[in-house]
Amino acid sequence: MNTPTQHPYDQLTPDRVLDAVESVGFISDARIMALNSYENRVYQVGIEESEPLIAKFYRPERWSKEQILEEHQFTLDLKAMELPVVAPSTDEHGNTLHEFEGFLFALFPRQGGHAPELDNLDNLLILGRTLGRMHKLGSAKPFQHRPEINLQRYGIDNVEFLLENDFIPSSLLEAYQTLTRDLLHRLDRINHQHSWESIRVHGDCHSGNILWRSDAPHFVDFDDTCMAPAIQDIWMLLSGDRREQTLQMAEILEGYGEFMDFSPSELNLVEYFRTLRLLNYSGWLAKRWDDPAFPKAFTWFNTERYWAEHILELREQLAALDEPPLPVFA
Structure with missing residues (x-):
């Protein structure tokens, strides 16, 4: 023991x-x-x-x-x-x-390669094609055992864990409580306003899990593969301001559409899933804090500065939830 x-x-x-x-x-x-x-x-x-x-x-x-x-x-x-x-x-x-x-x-x-250049529109077109092919197979049948990304698992459960285990500094506790309450209510409204089809996706499709080699992406680390809408694997490839993200999304979806239909209504979910990821990340760090590797690697976590910045980020995210979706189909 x-x-x-x-x-x-x-x-x-x-x-x-x-x-x-x-x-x-x-x-x-x-x-x-x-x-x-x-x-x-x-x-x-x-x-x-x-x-x-x-x-x-x-x-x-x-x-x-x-x-x-x-x-x-x-x-x-x-x-x-x-x-x-x-x-x-x-x-x-x-x-x-x-x-x-x-x-x-x-x-x-062992797979060699380097992180993809996501500011290169040609690379994004190739990534879109690859994701379209992946999601075509992913939509063929559901997972039977893997979980789904949803509000309860990524949002509510993590907020409750953080509050119940005294991770939030007392000076910021009220701000975090009121802000996350408003966020969760807003996310719940989006749940009721939009419906989507969940398929098998990579689940953690950021540049660190893509190795670029011979002018092609190689996807690694499917540890978080799950059921979620297609947009979950797409939005993490976006960066920059709204204009830049609009161009990037258009390029990705051009390639994606060569192999898989994309529902334009999922563009309404970009900030929804970005918010869930932010809430989940803090919860993930807190749940792993008993692993000695985490306090050594994430020395900034569980400090008053971290939580002040995190609350600011969540406040900005609350505002982002009310912005119109990227107009790539306009």
Whole structure:
């Protein structure tokens, strides 16, 4: 049993990582390098007389085996359709998920590349085409075990957790309470004003999860794949002011429409899902605060300055919810 000062990942030593990889039948050359990941633990492991592998150890008790396997199958199906995604490797029995001393893990091929230039409209056209193909397959059937991005899970639950666990400084507590109450009411109204179709999406489609190589995007880390409308994978590719975002959205949707129909009504949901992401991010950090890696990496979190800036950001987001959608179909 873990003591109050221990975290499950404390037991994931370099030797245990190597032993886990070798338990699947590989022989490591004992070279191991931790990669930039906080939700899970990810390592590059050298393999004798072969290319290194990427070993991903899933955070205990976050996803069930069924949910992880559903993620794996989705990426394997995308790969089978010749889409540029990094899917888990299969063993001789076709297994993608392995277990070693209490840890669930998967192995992936190493993928080189760099972050895409999202200010390049040609790149956005290509990204739109790729997402259109991904969503075409994603719309074929729903997930049975993976969750949906919704107001309860991303908004209400996170606000309640933060308030119940005393993360908000007392000097800012009233401001946070009243602001989030207004935000959640506004988001609930949008829920009732708009309807949308949820499909299988990447779920965390920001530039850090896209590797650009040979003039094409390669999508990695489907850990947050879920049910959501198509716009969830599109809006995170936008940046800059409203004029710039309008041009970017038009380019993405031009490529997207070559393979998948897009409902213009989903343009009303950009700020809705952006708000949910902001609320979820603070809740995510708070829920992971017992993991020693988080206080070390996010030293600014849980400070009065952070919460003051976060409240300002949420206040701006409340105003953004009342702005008209991007006029790319005007």
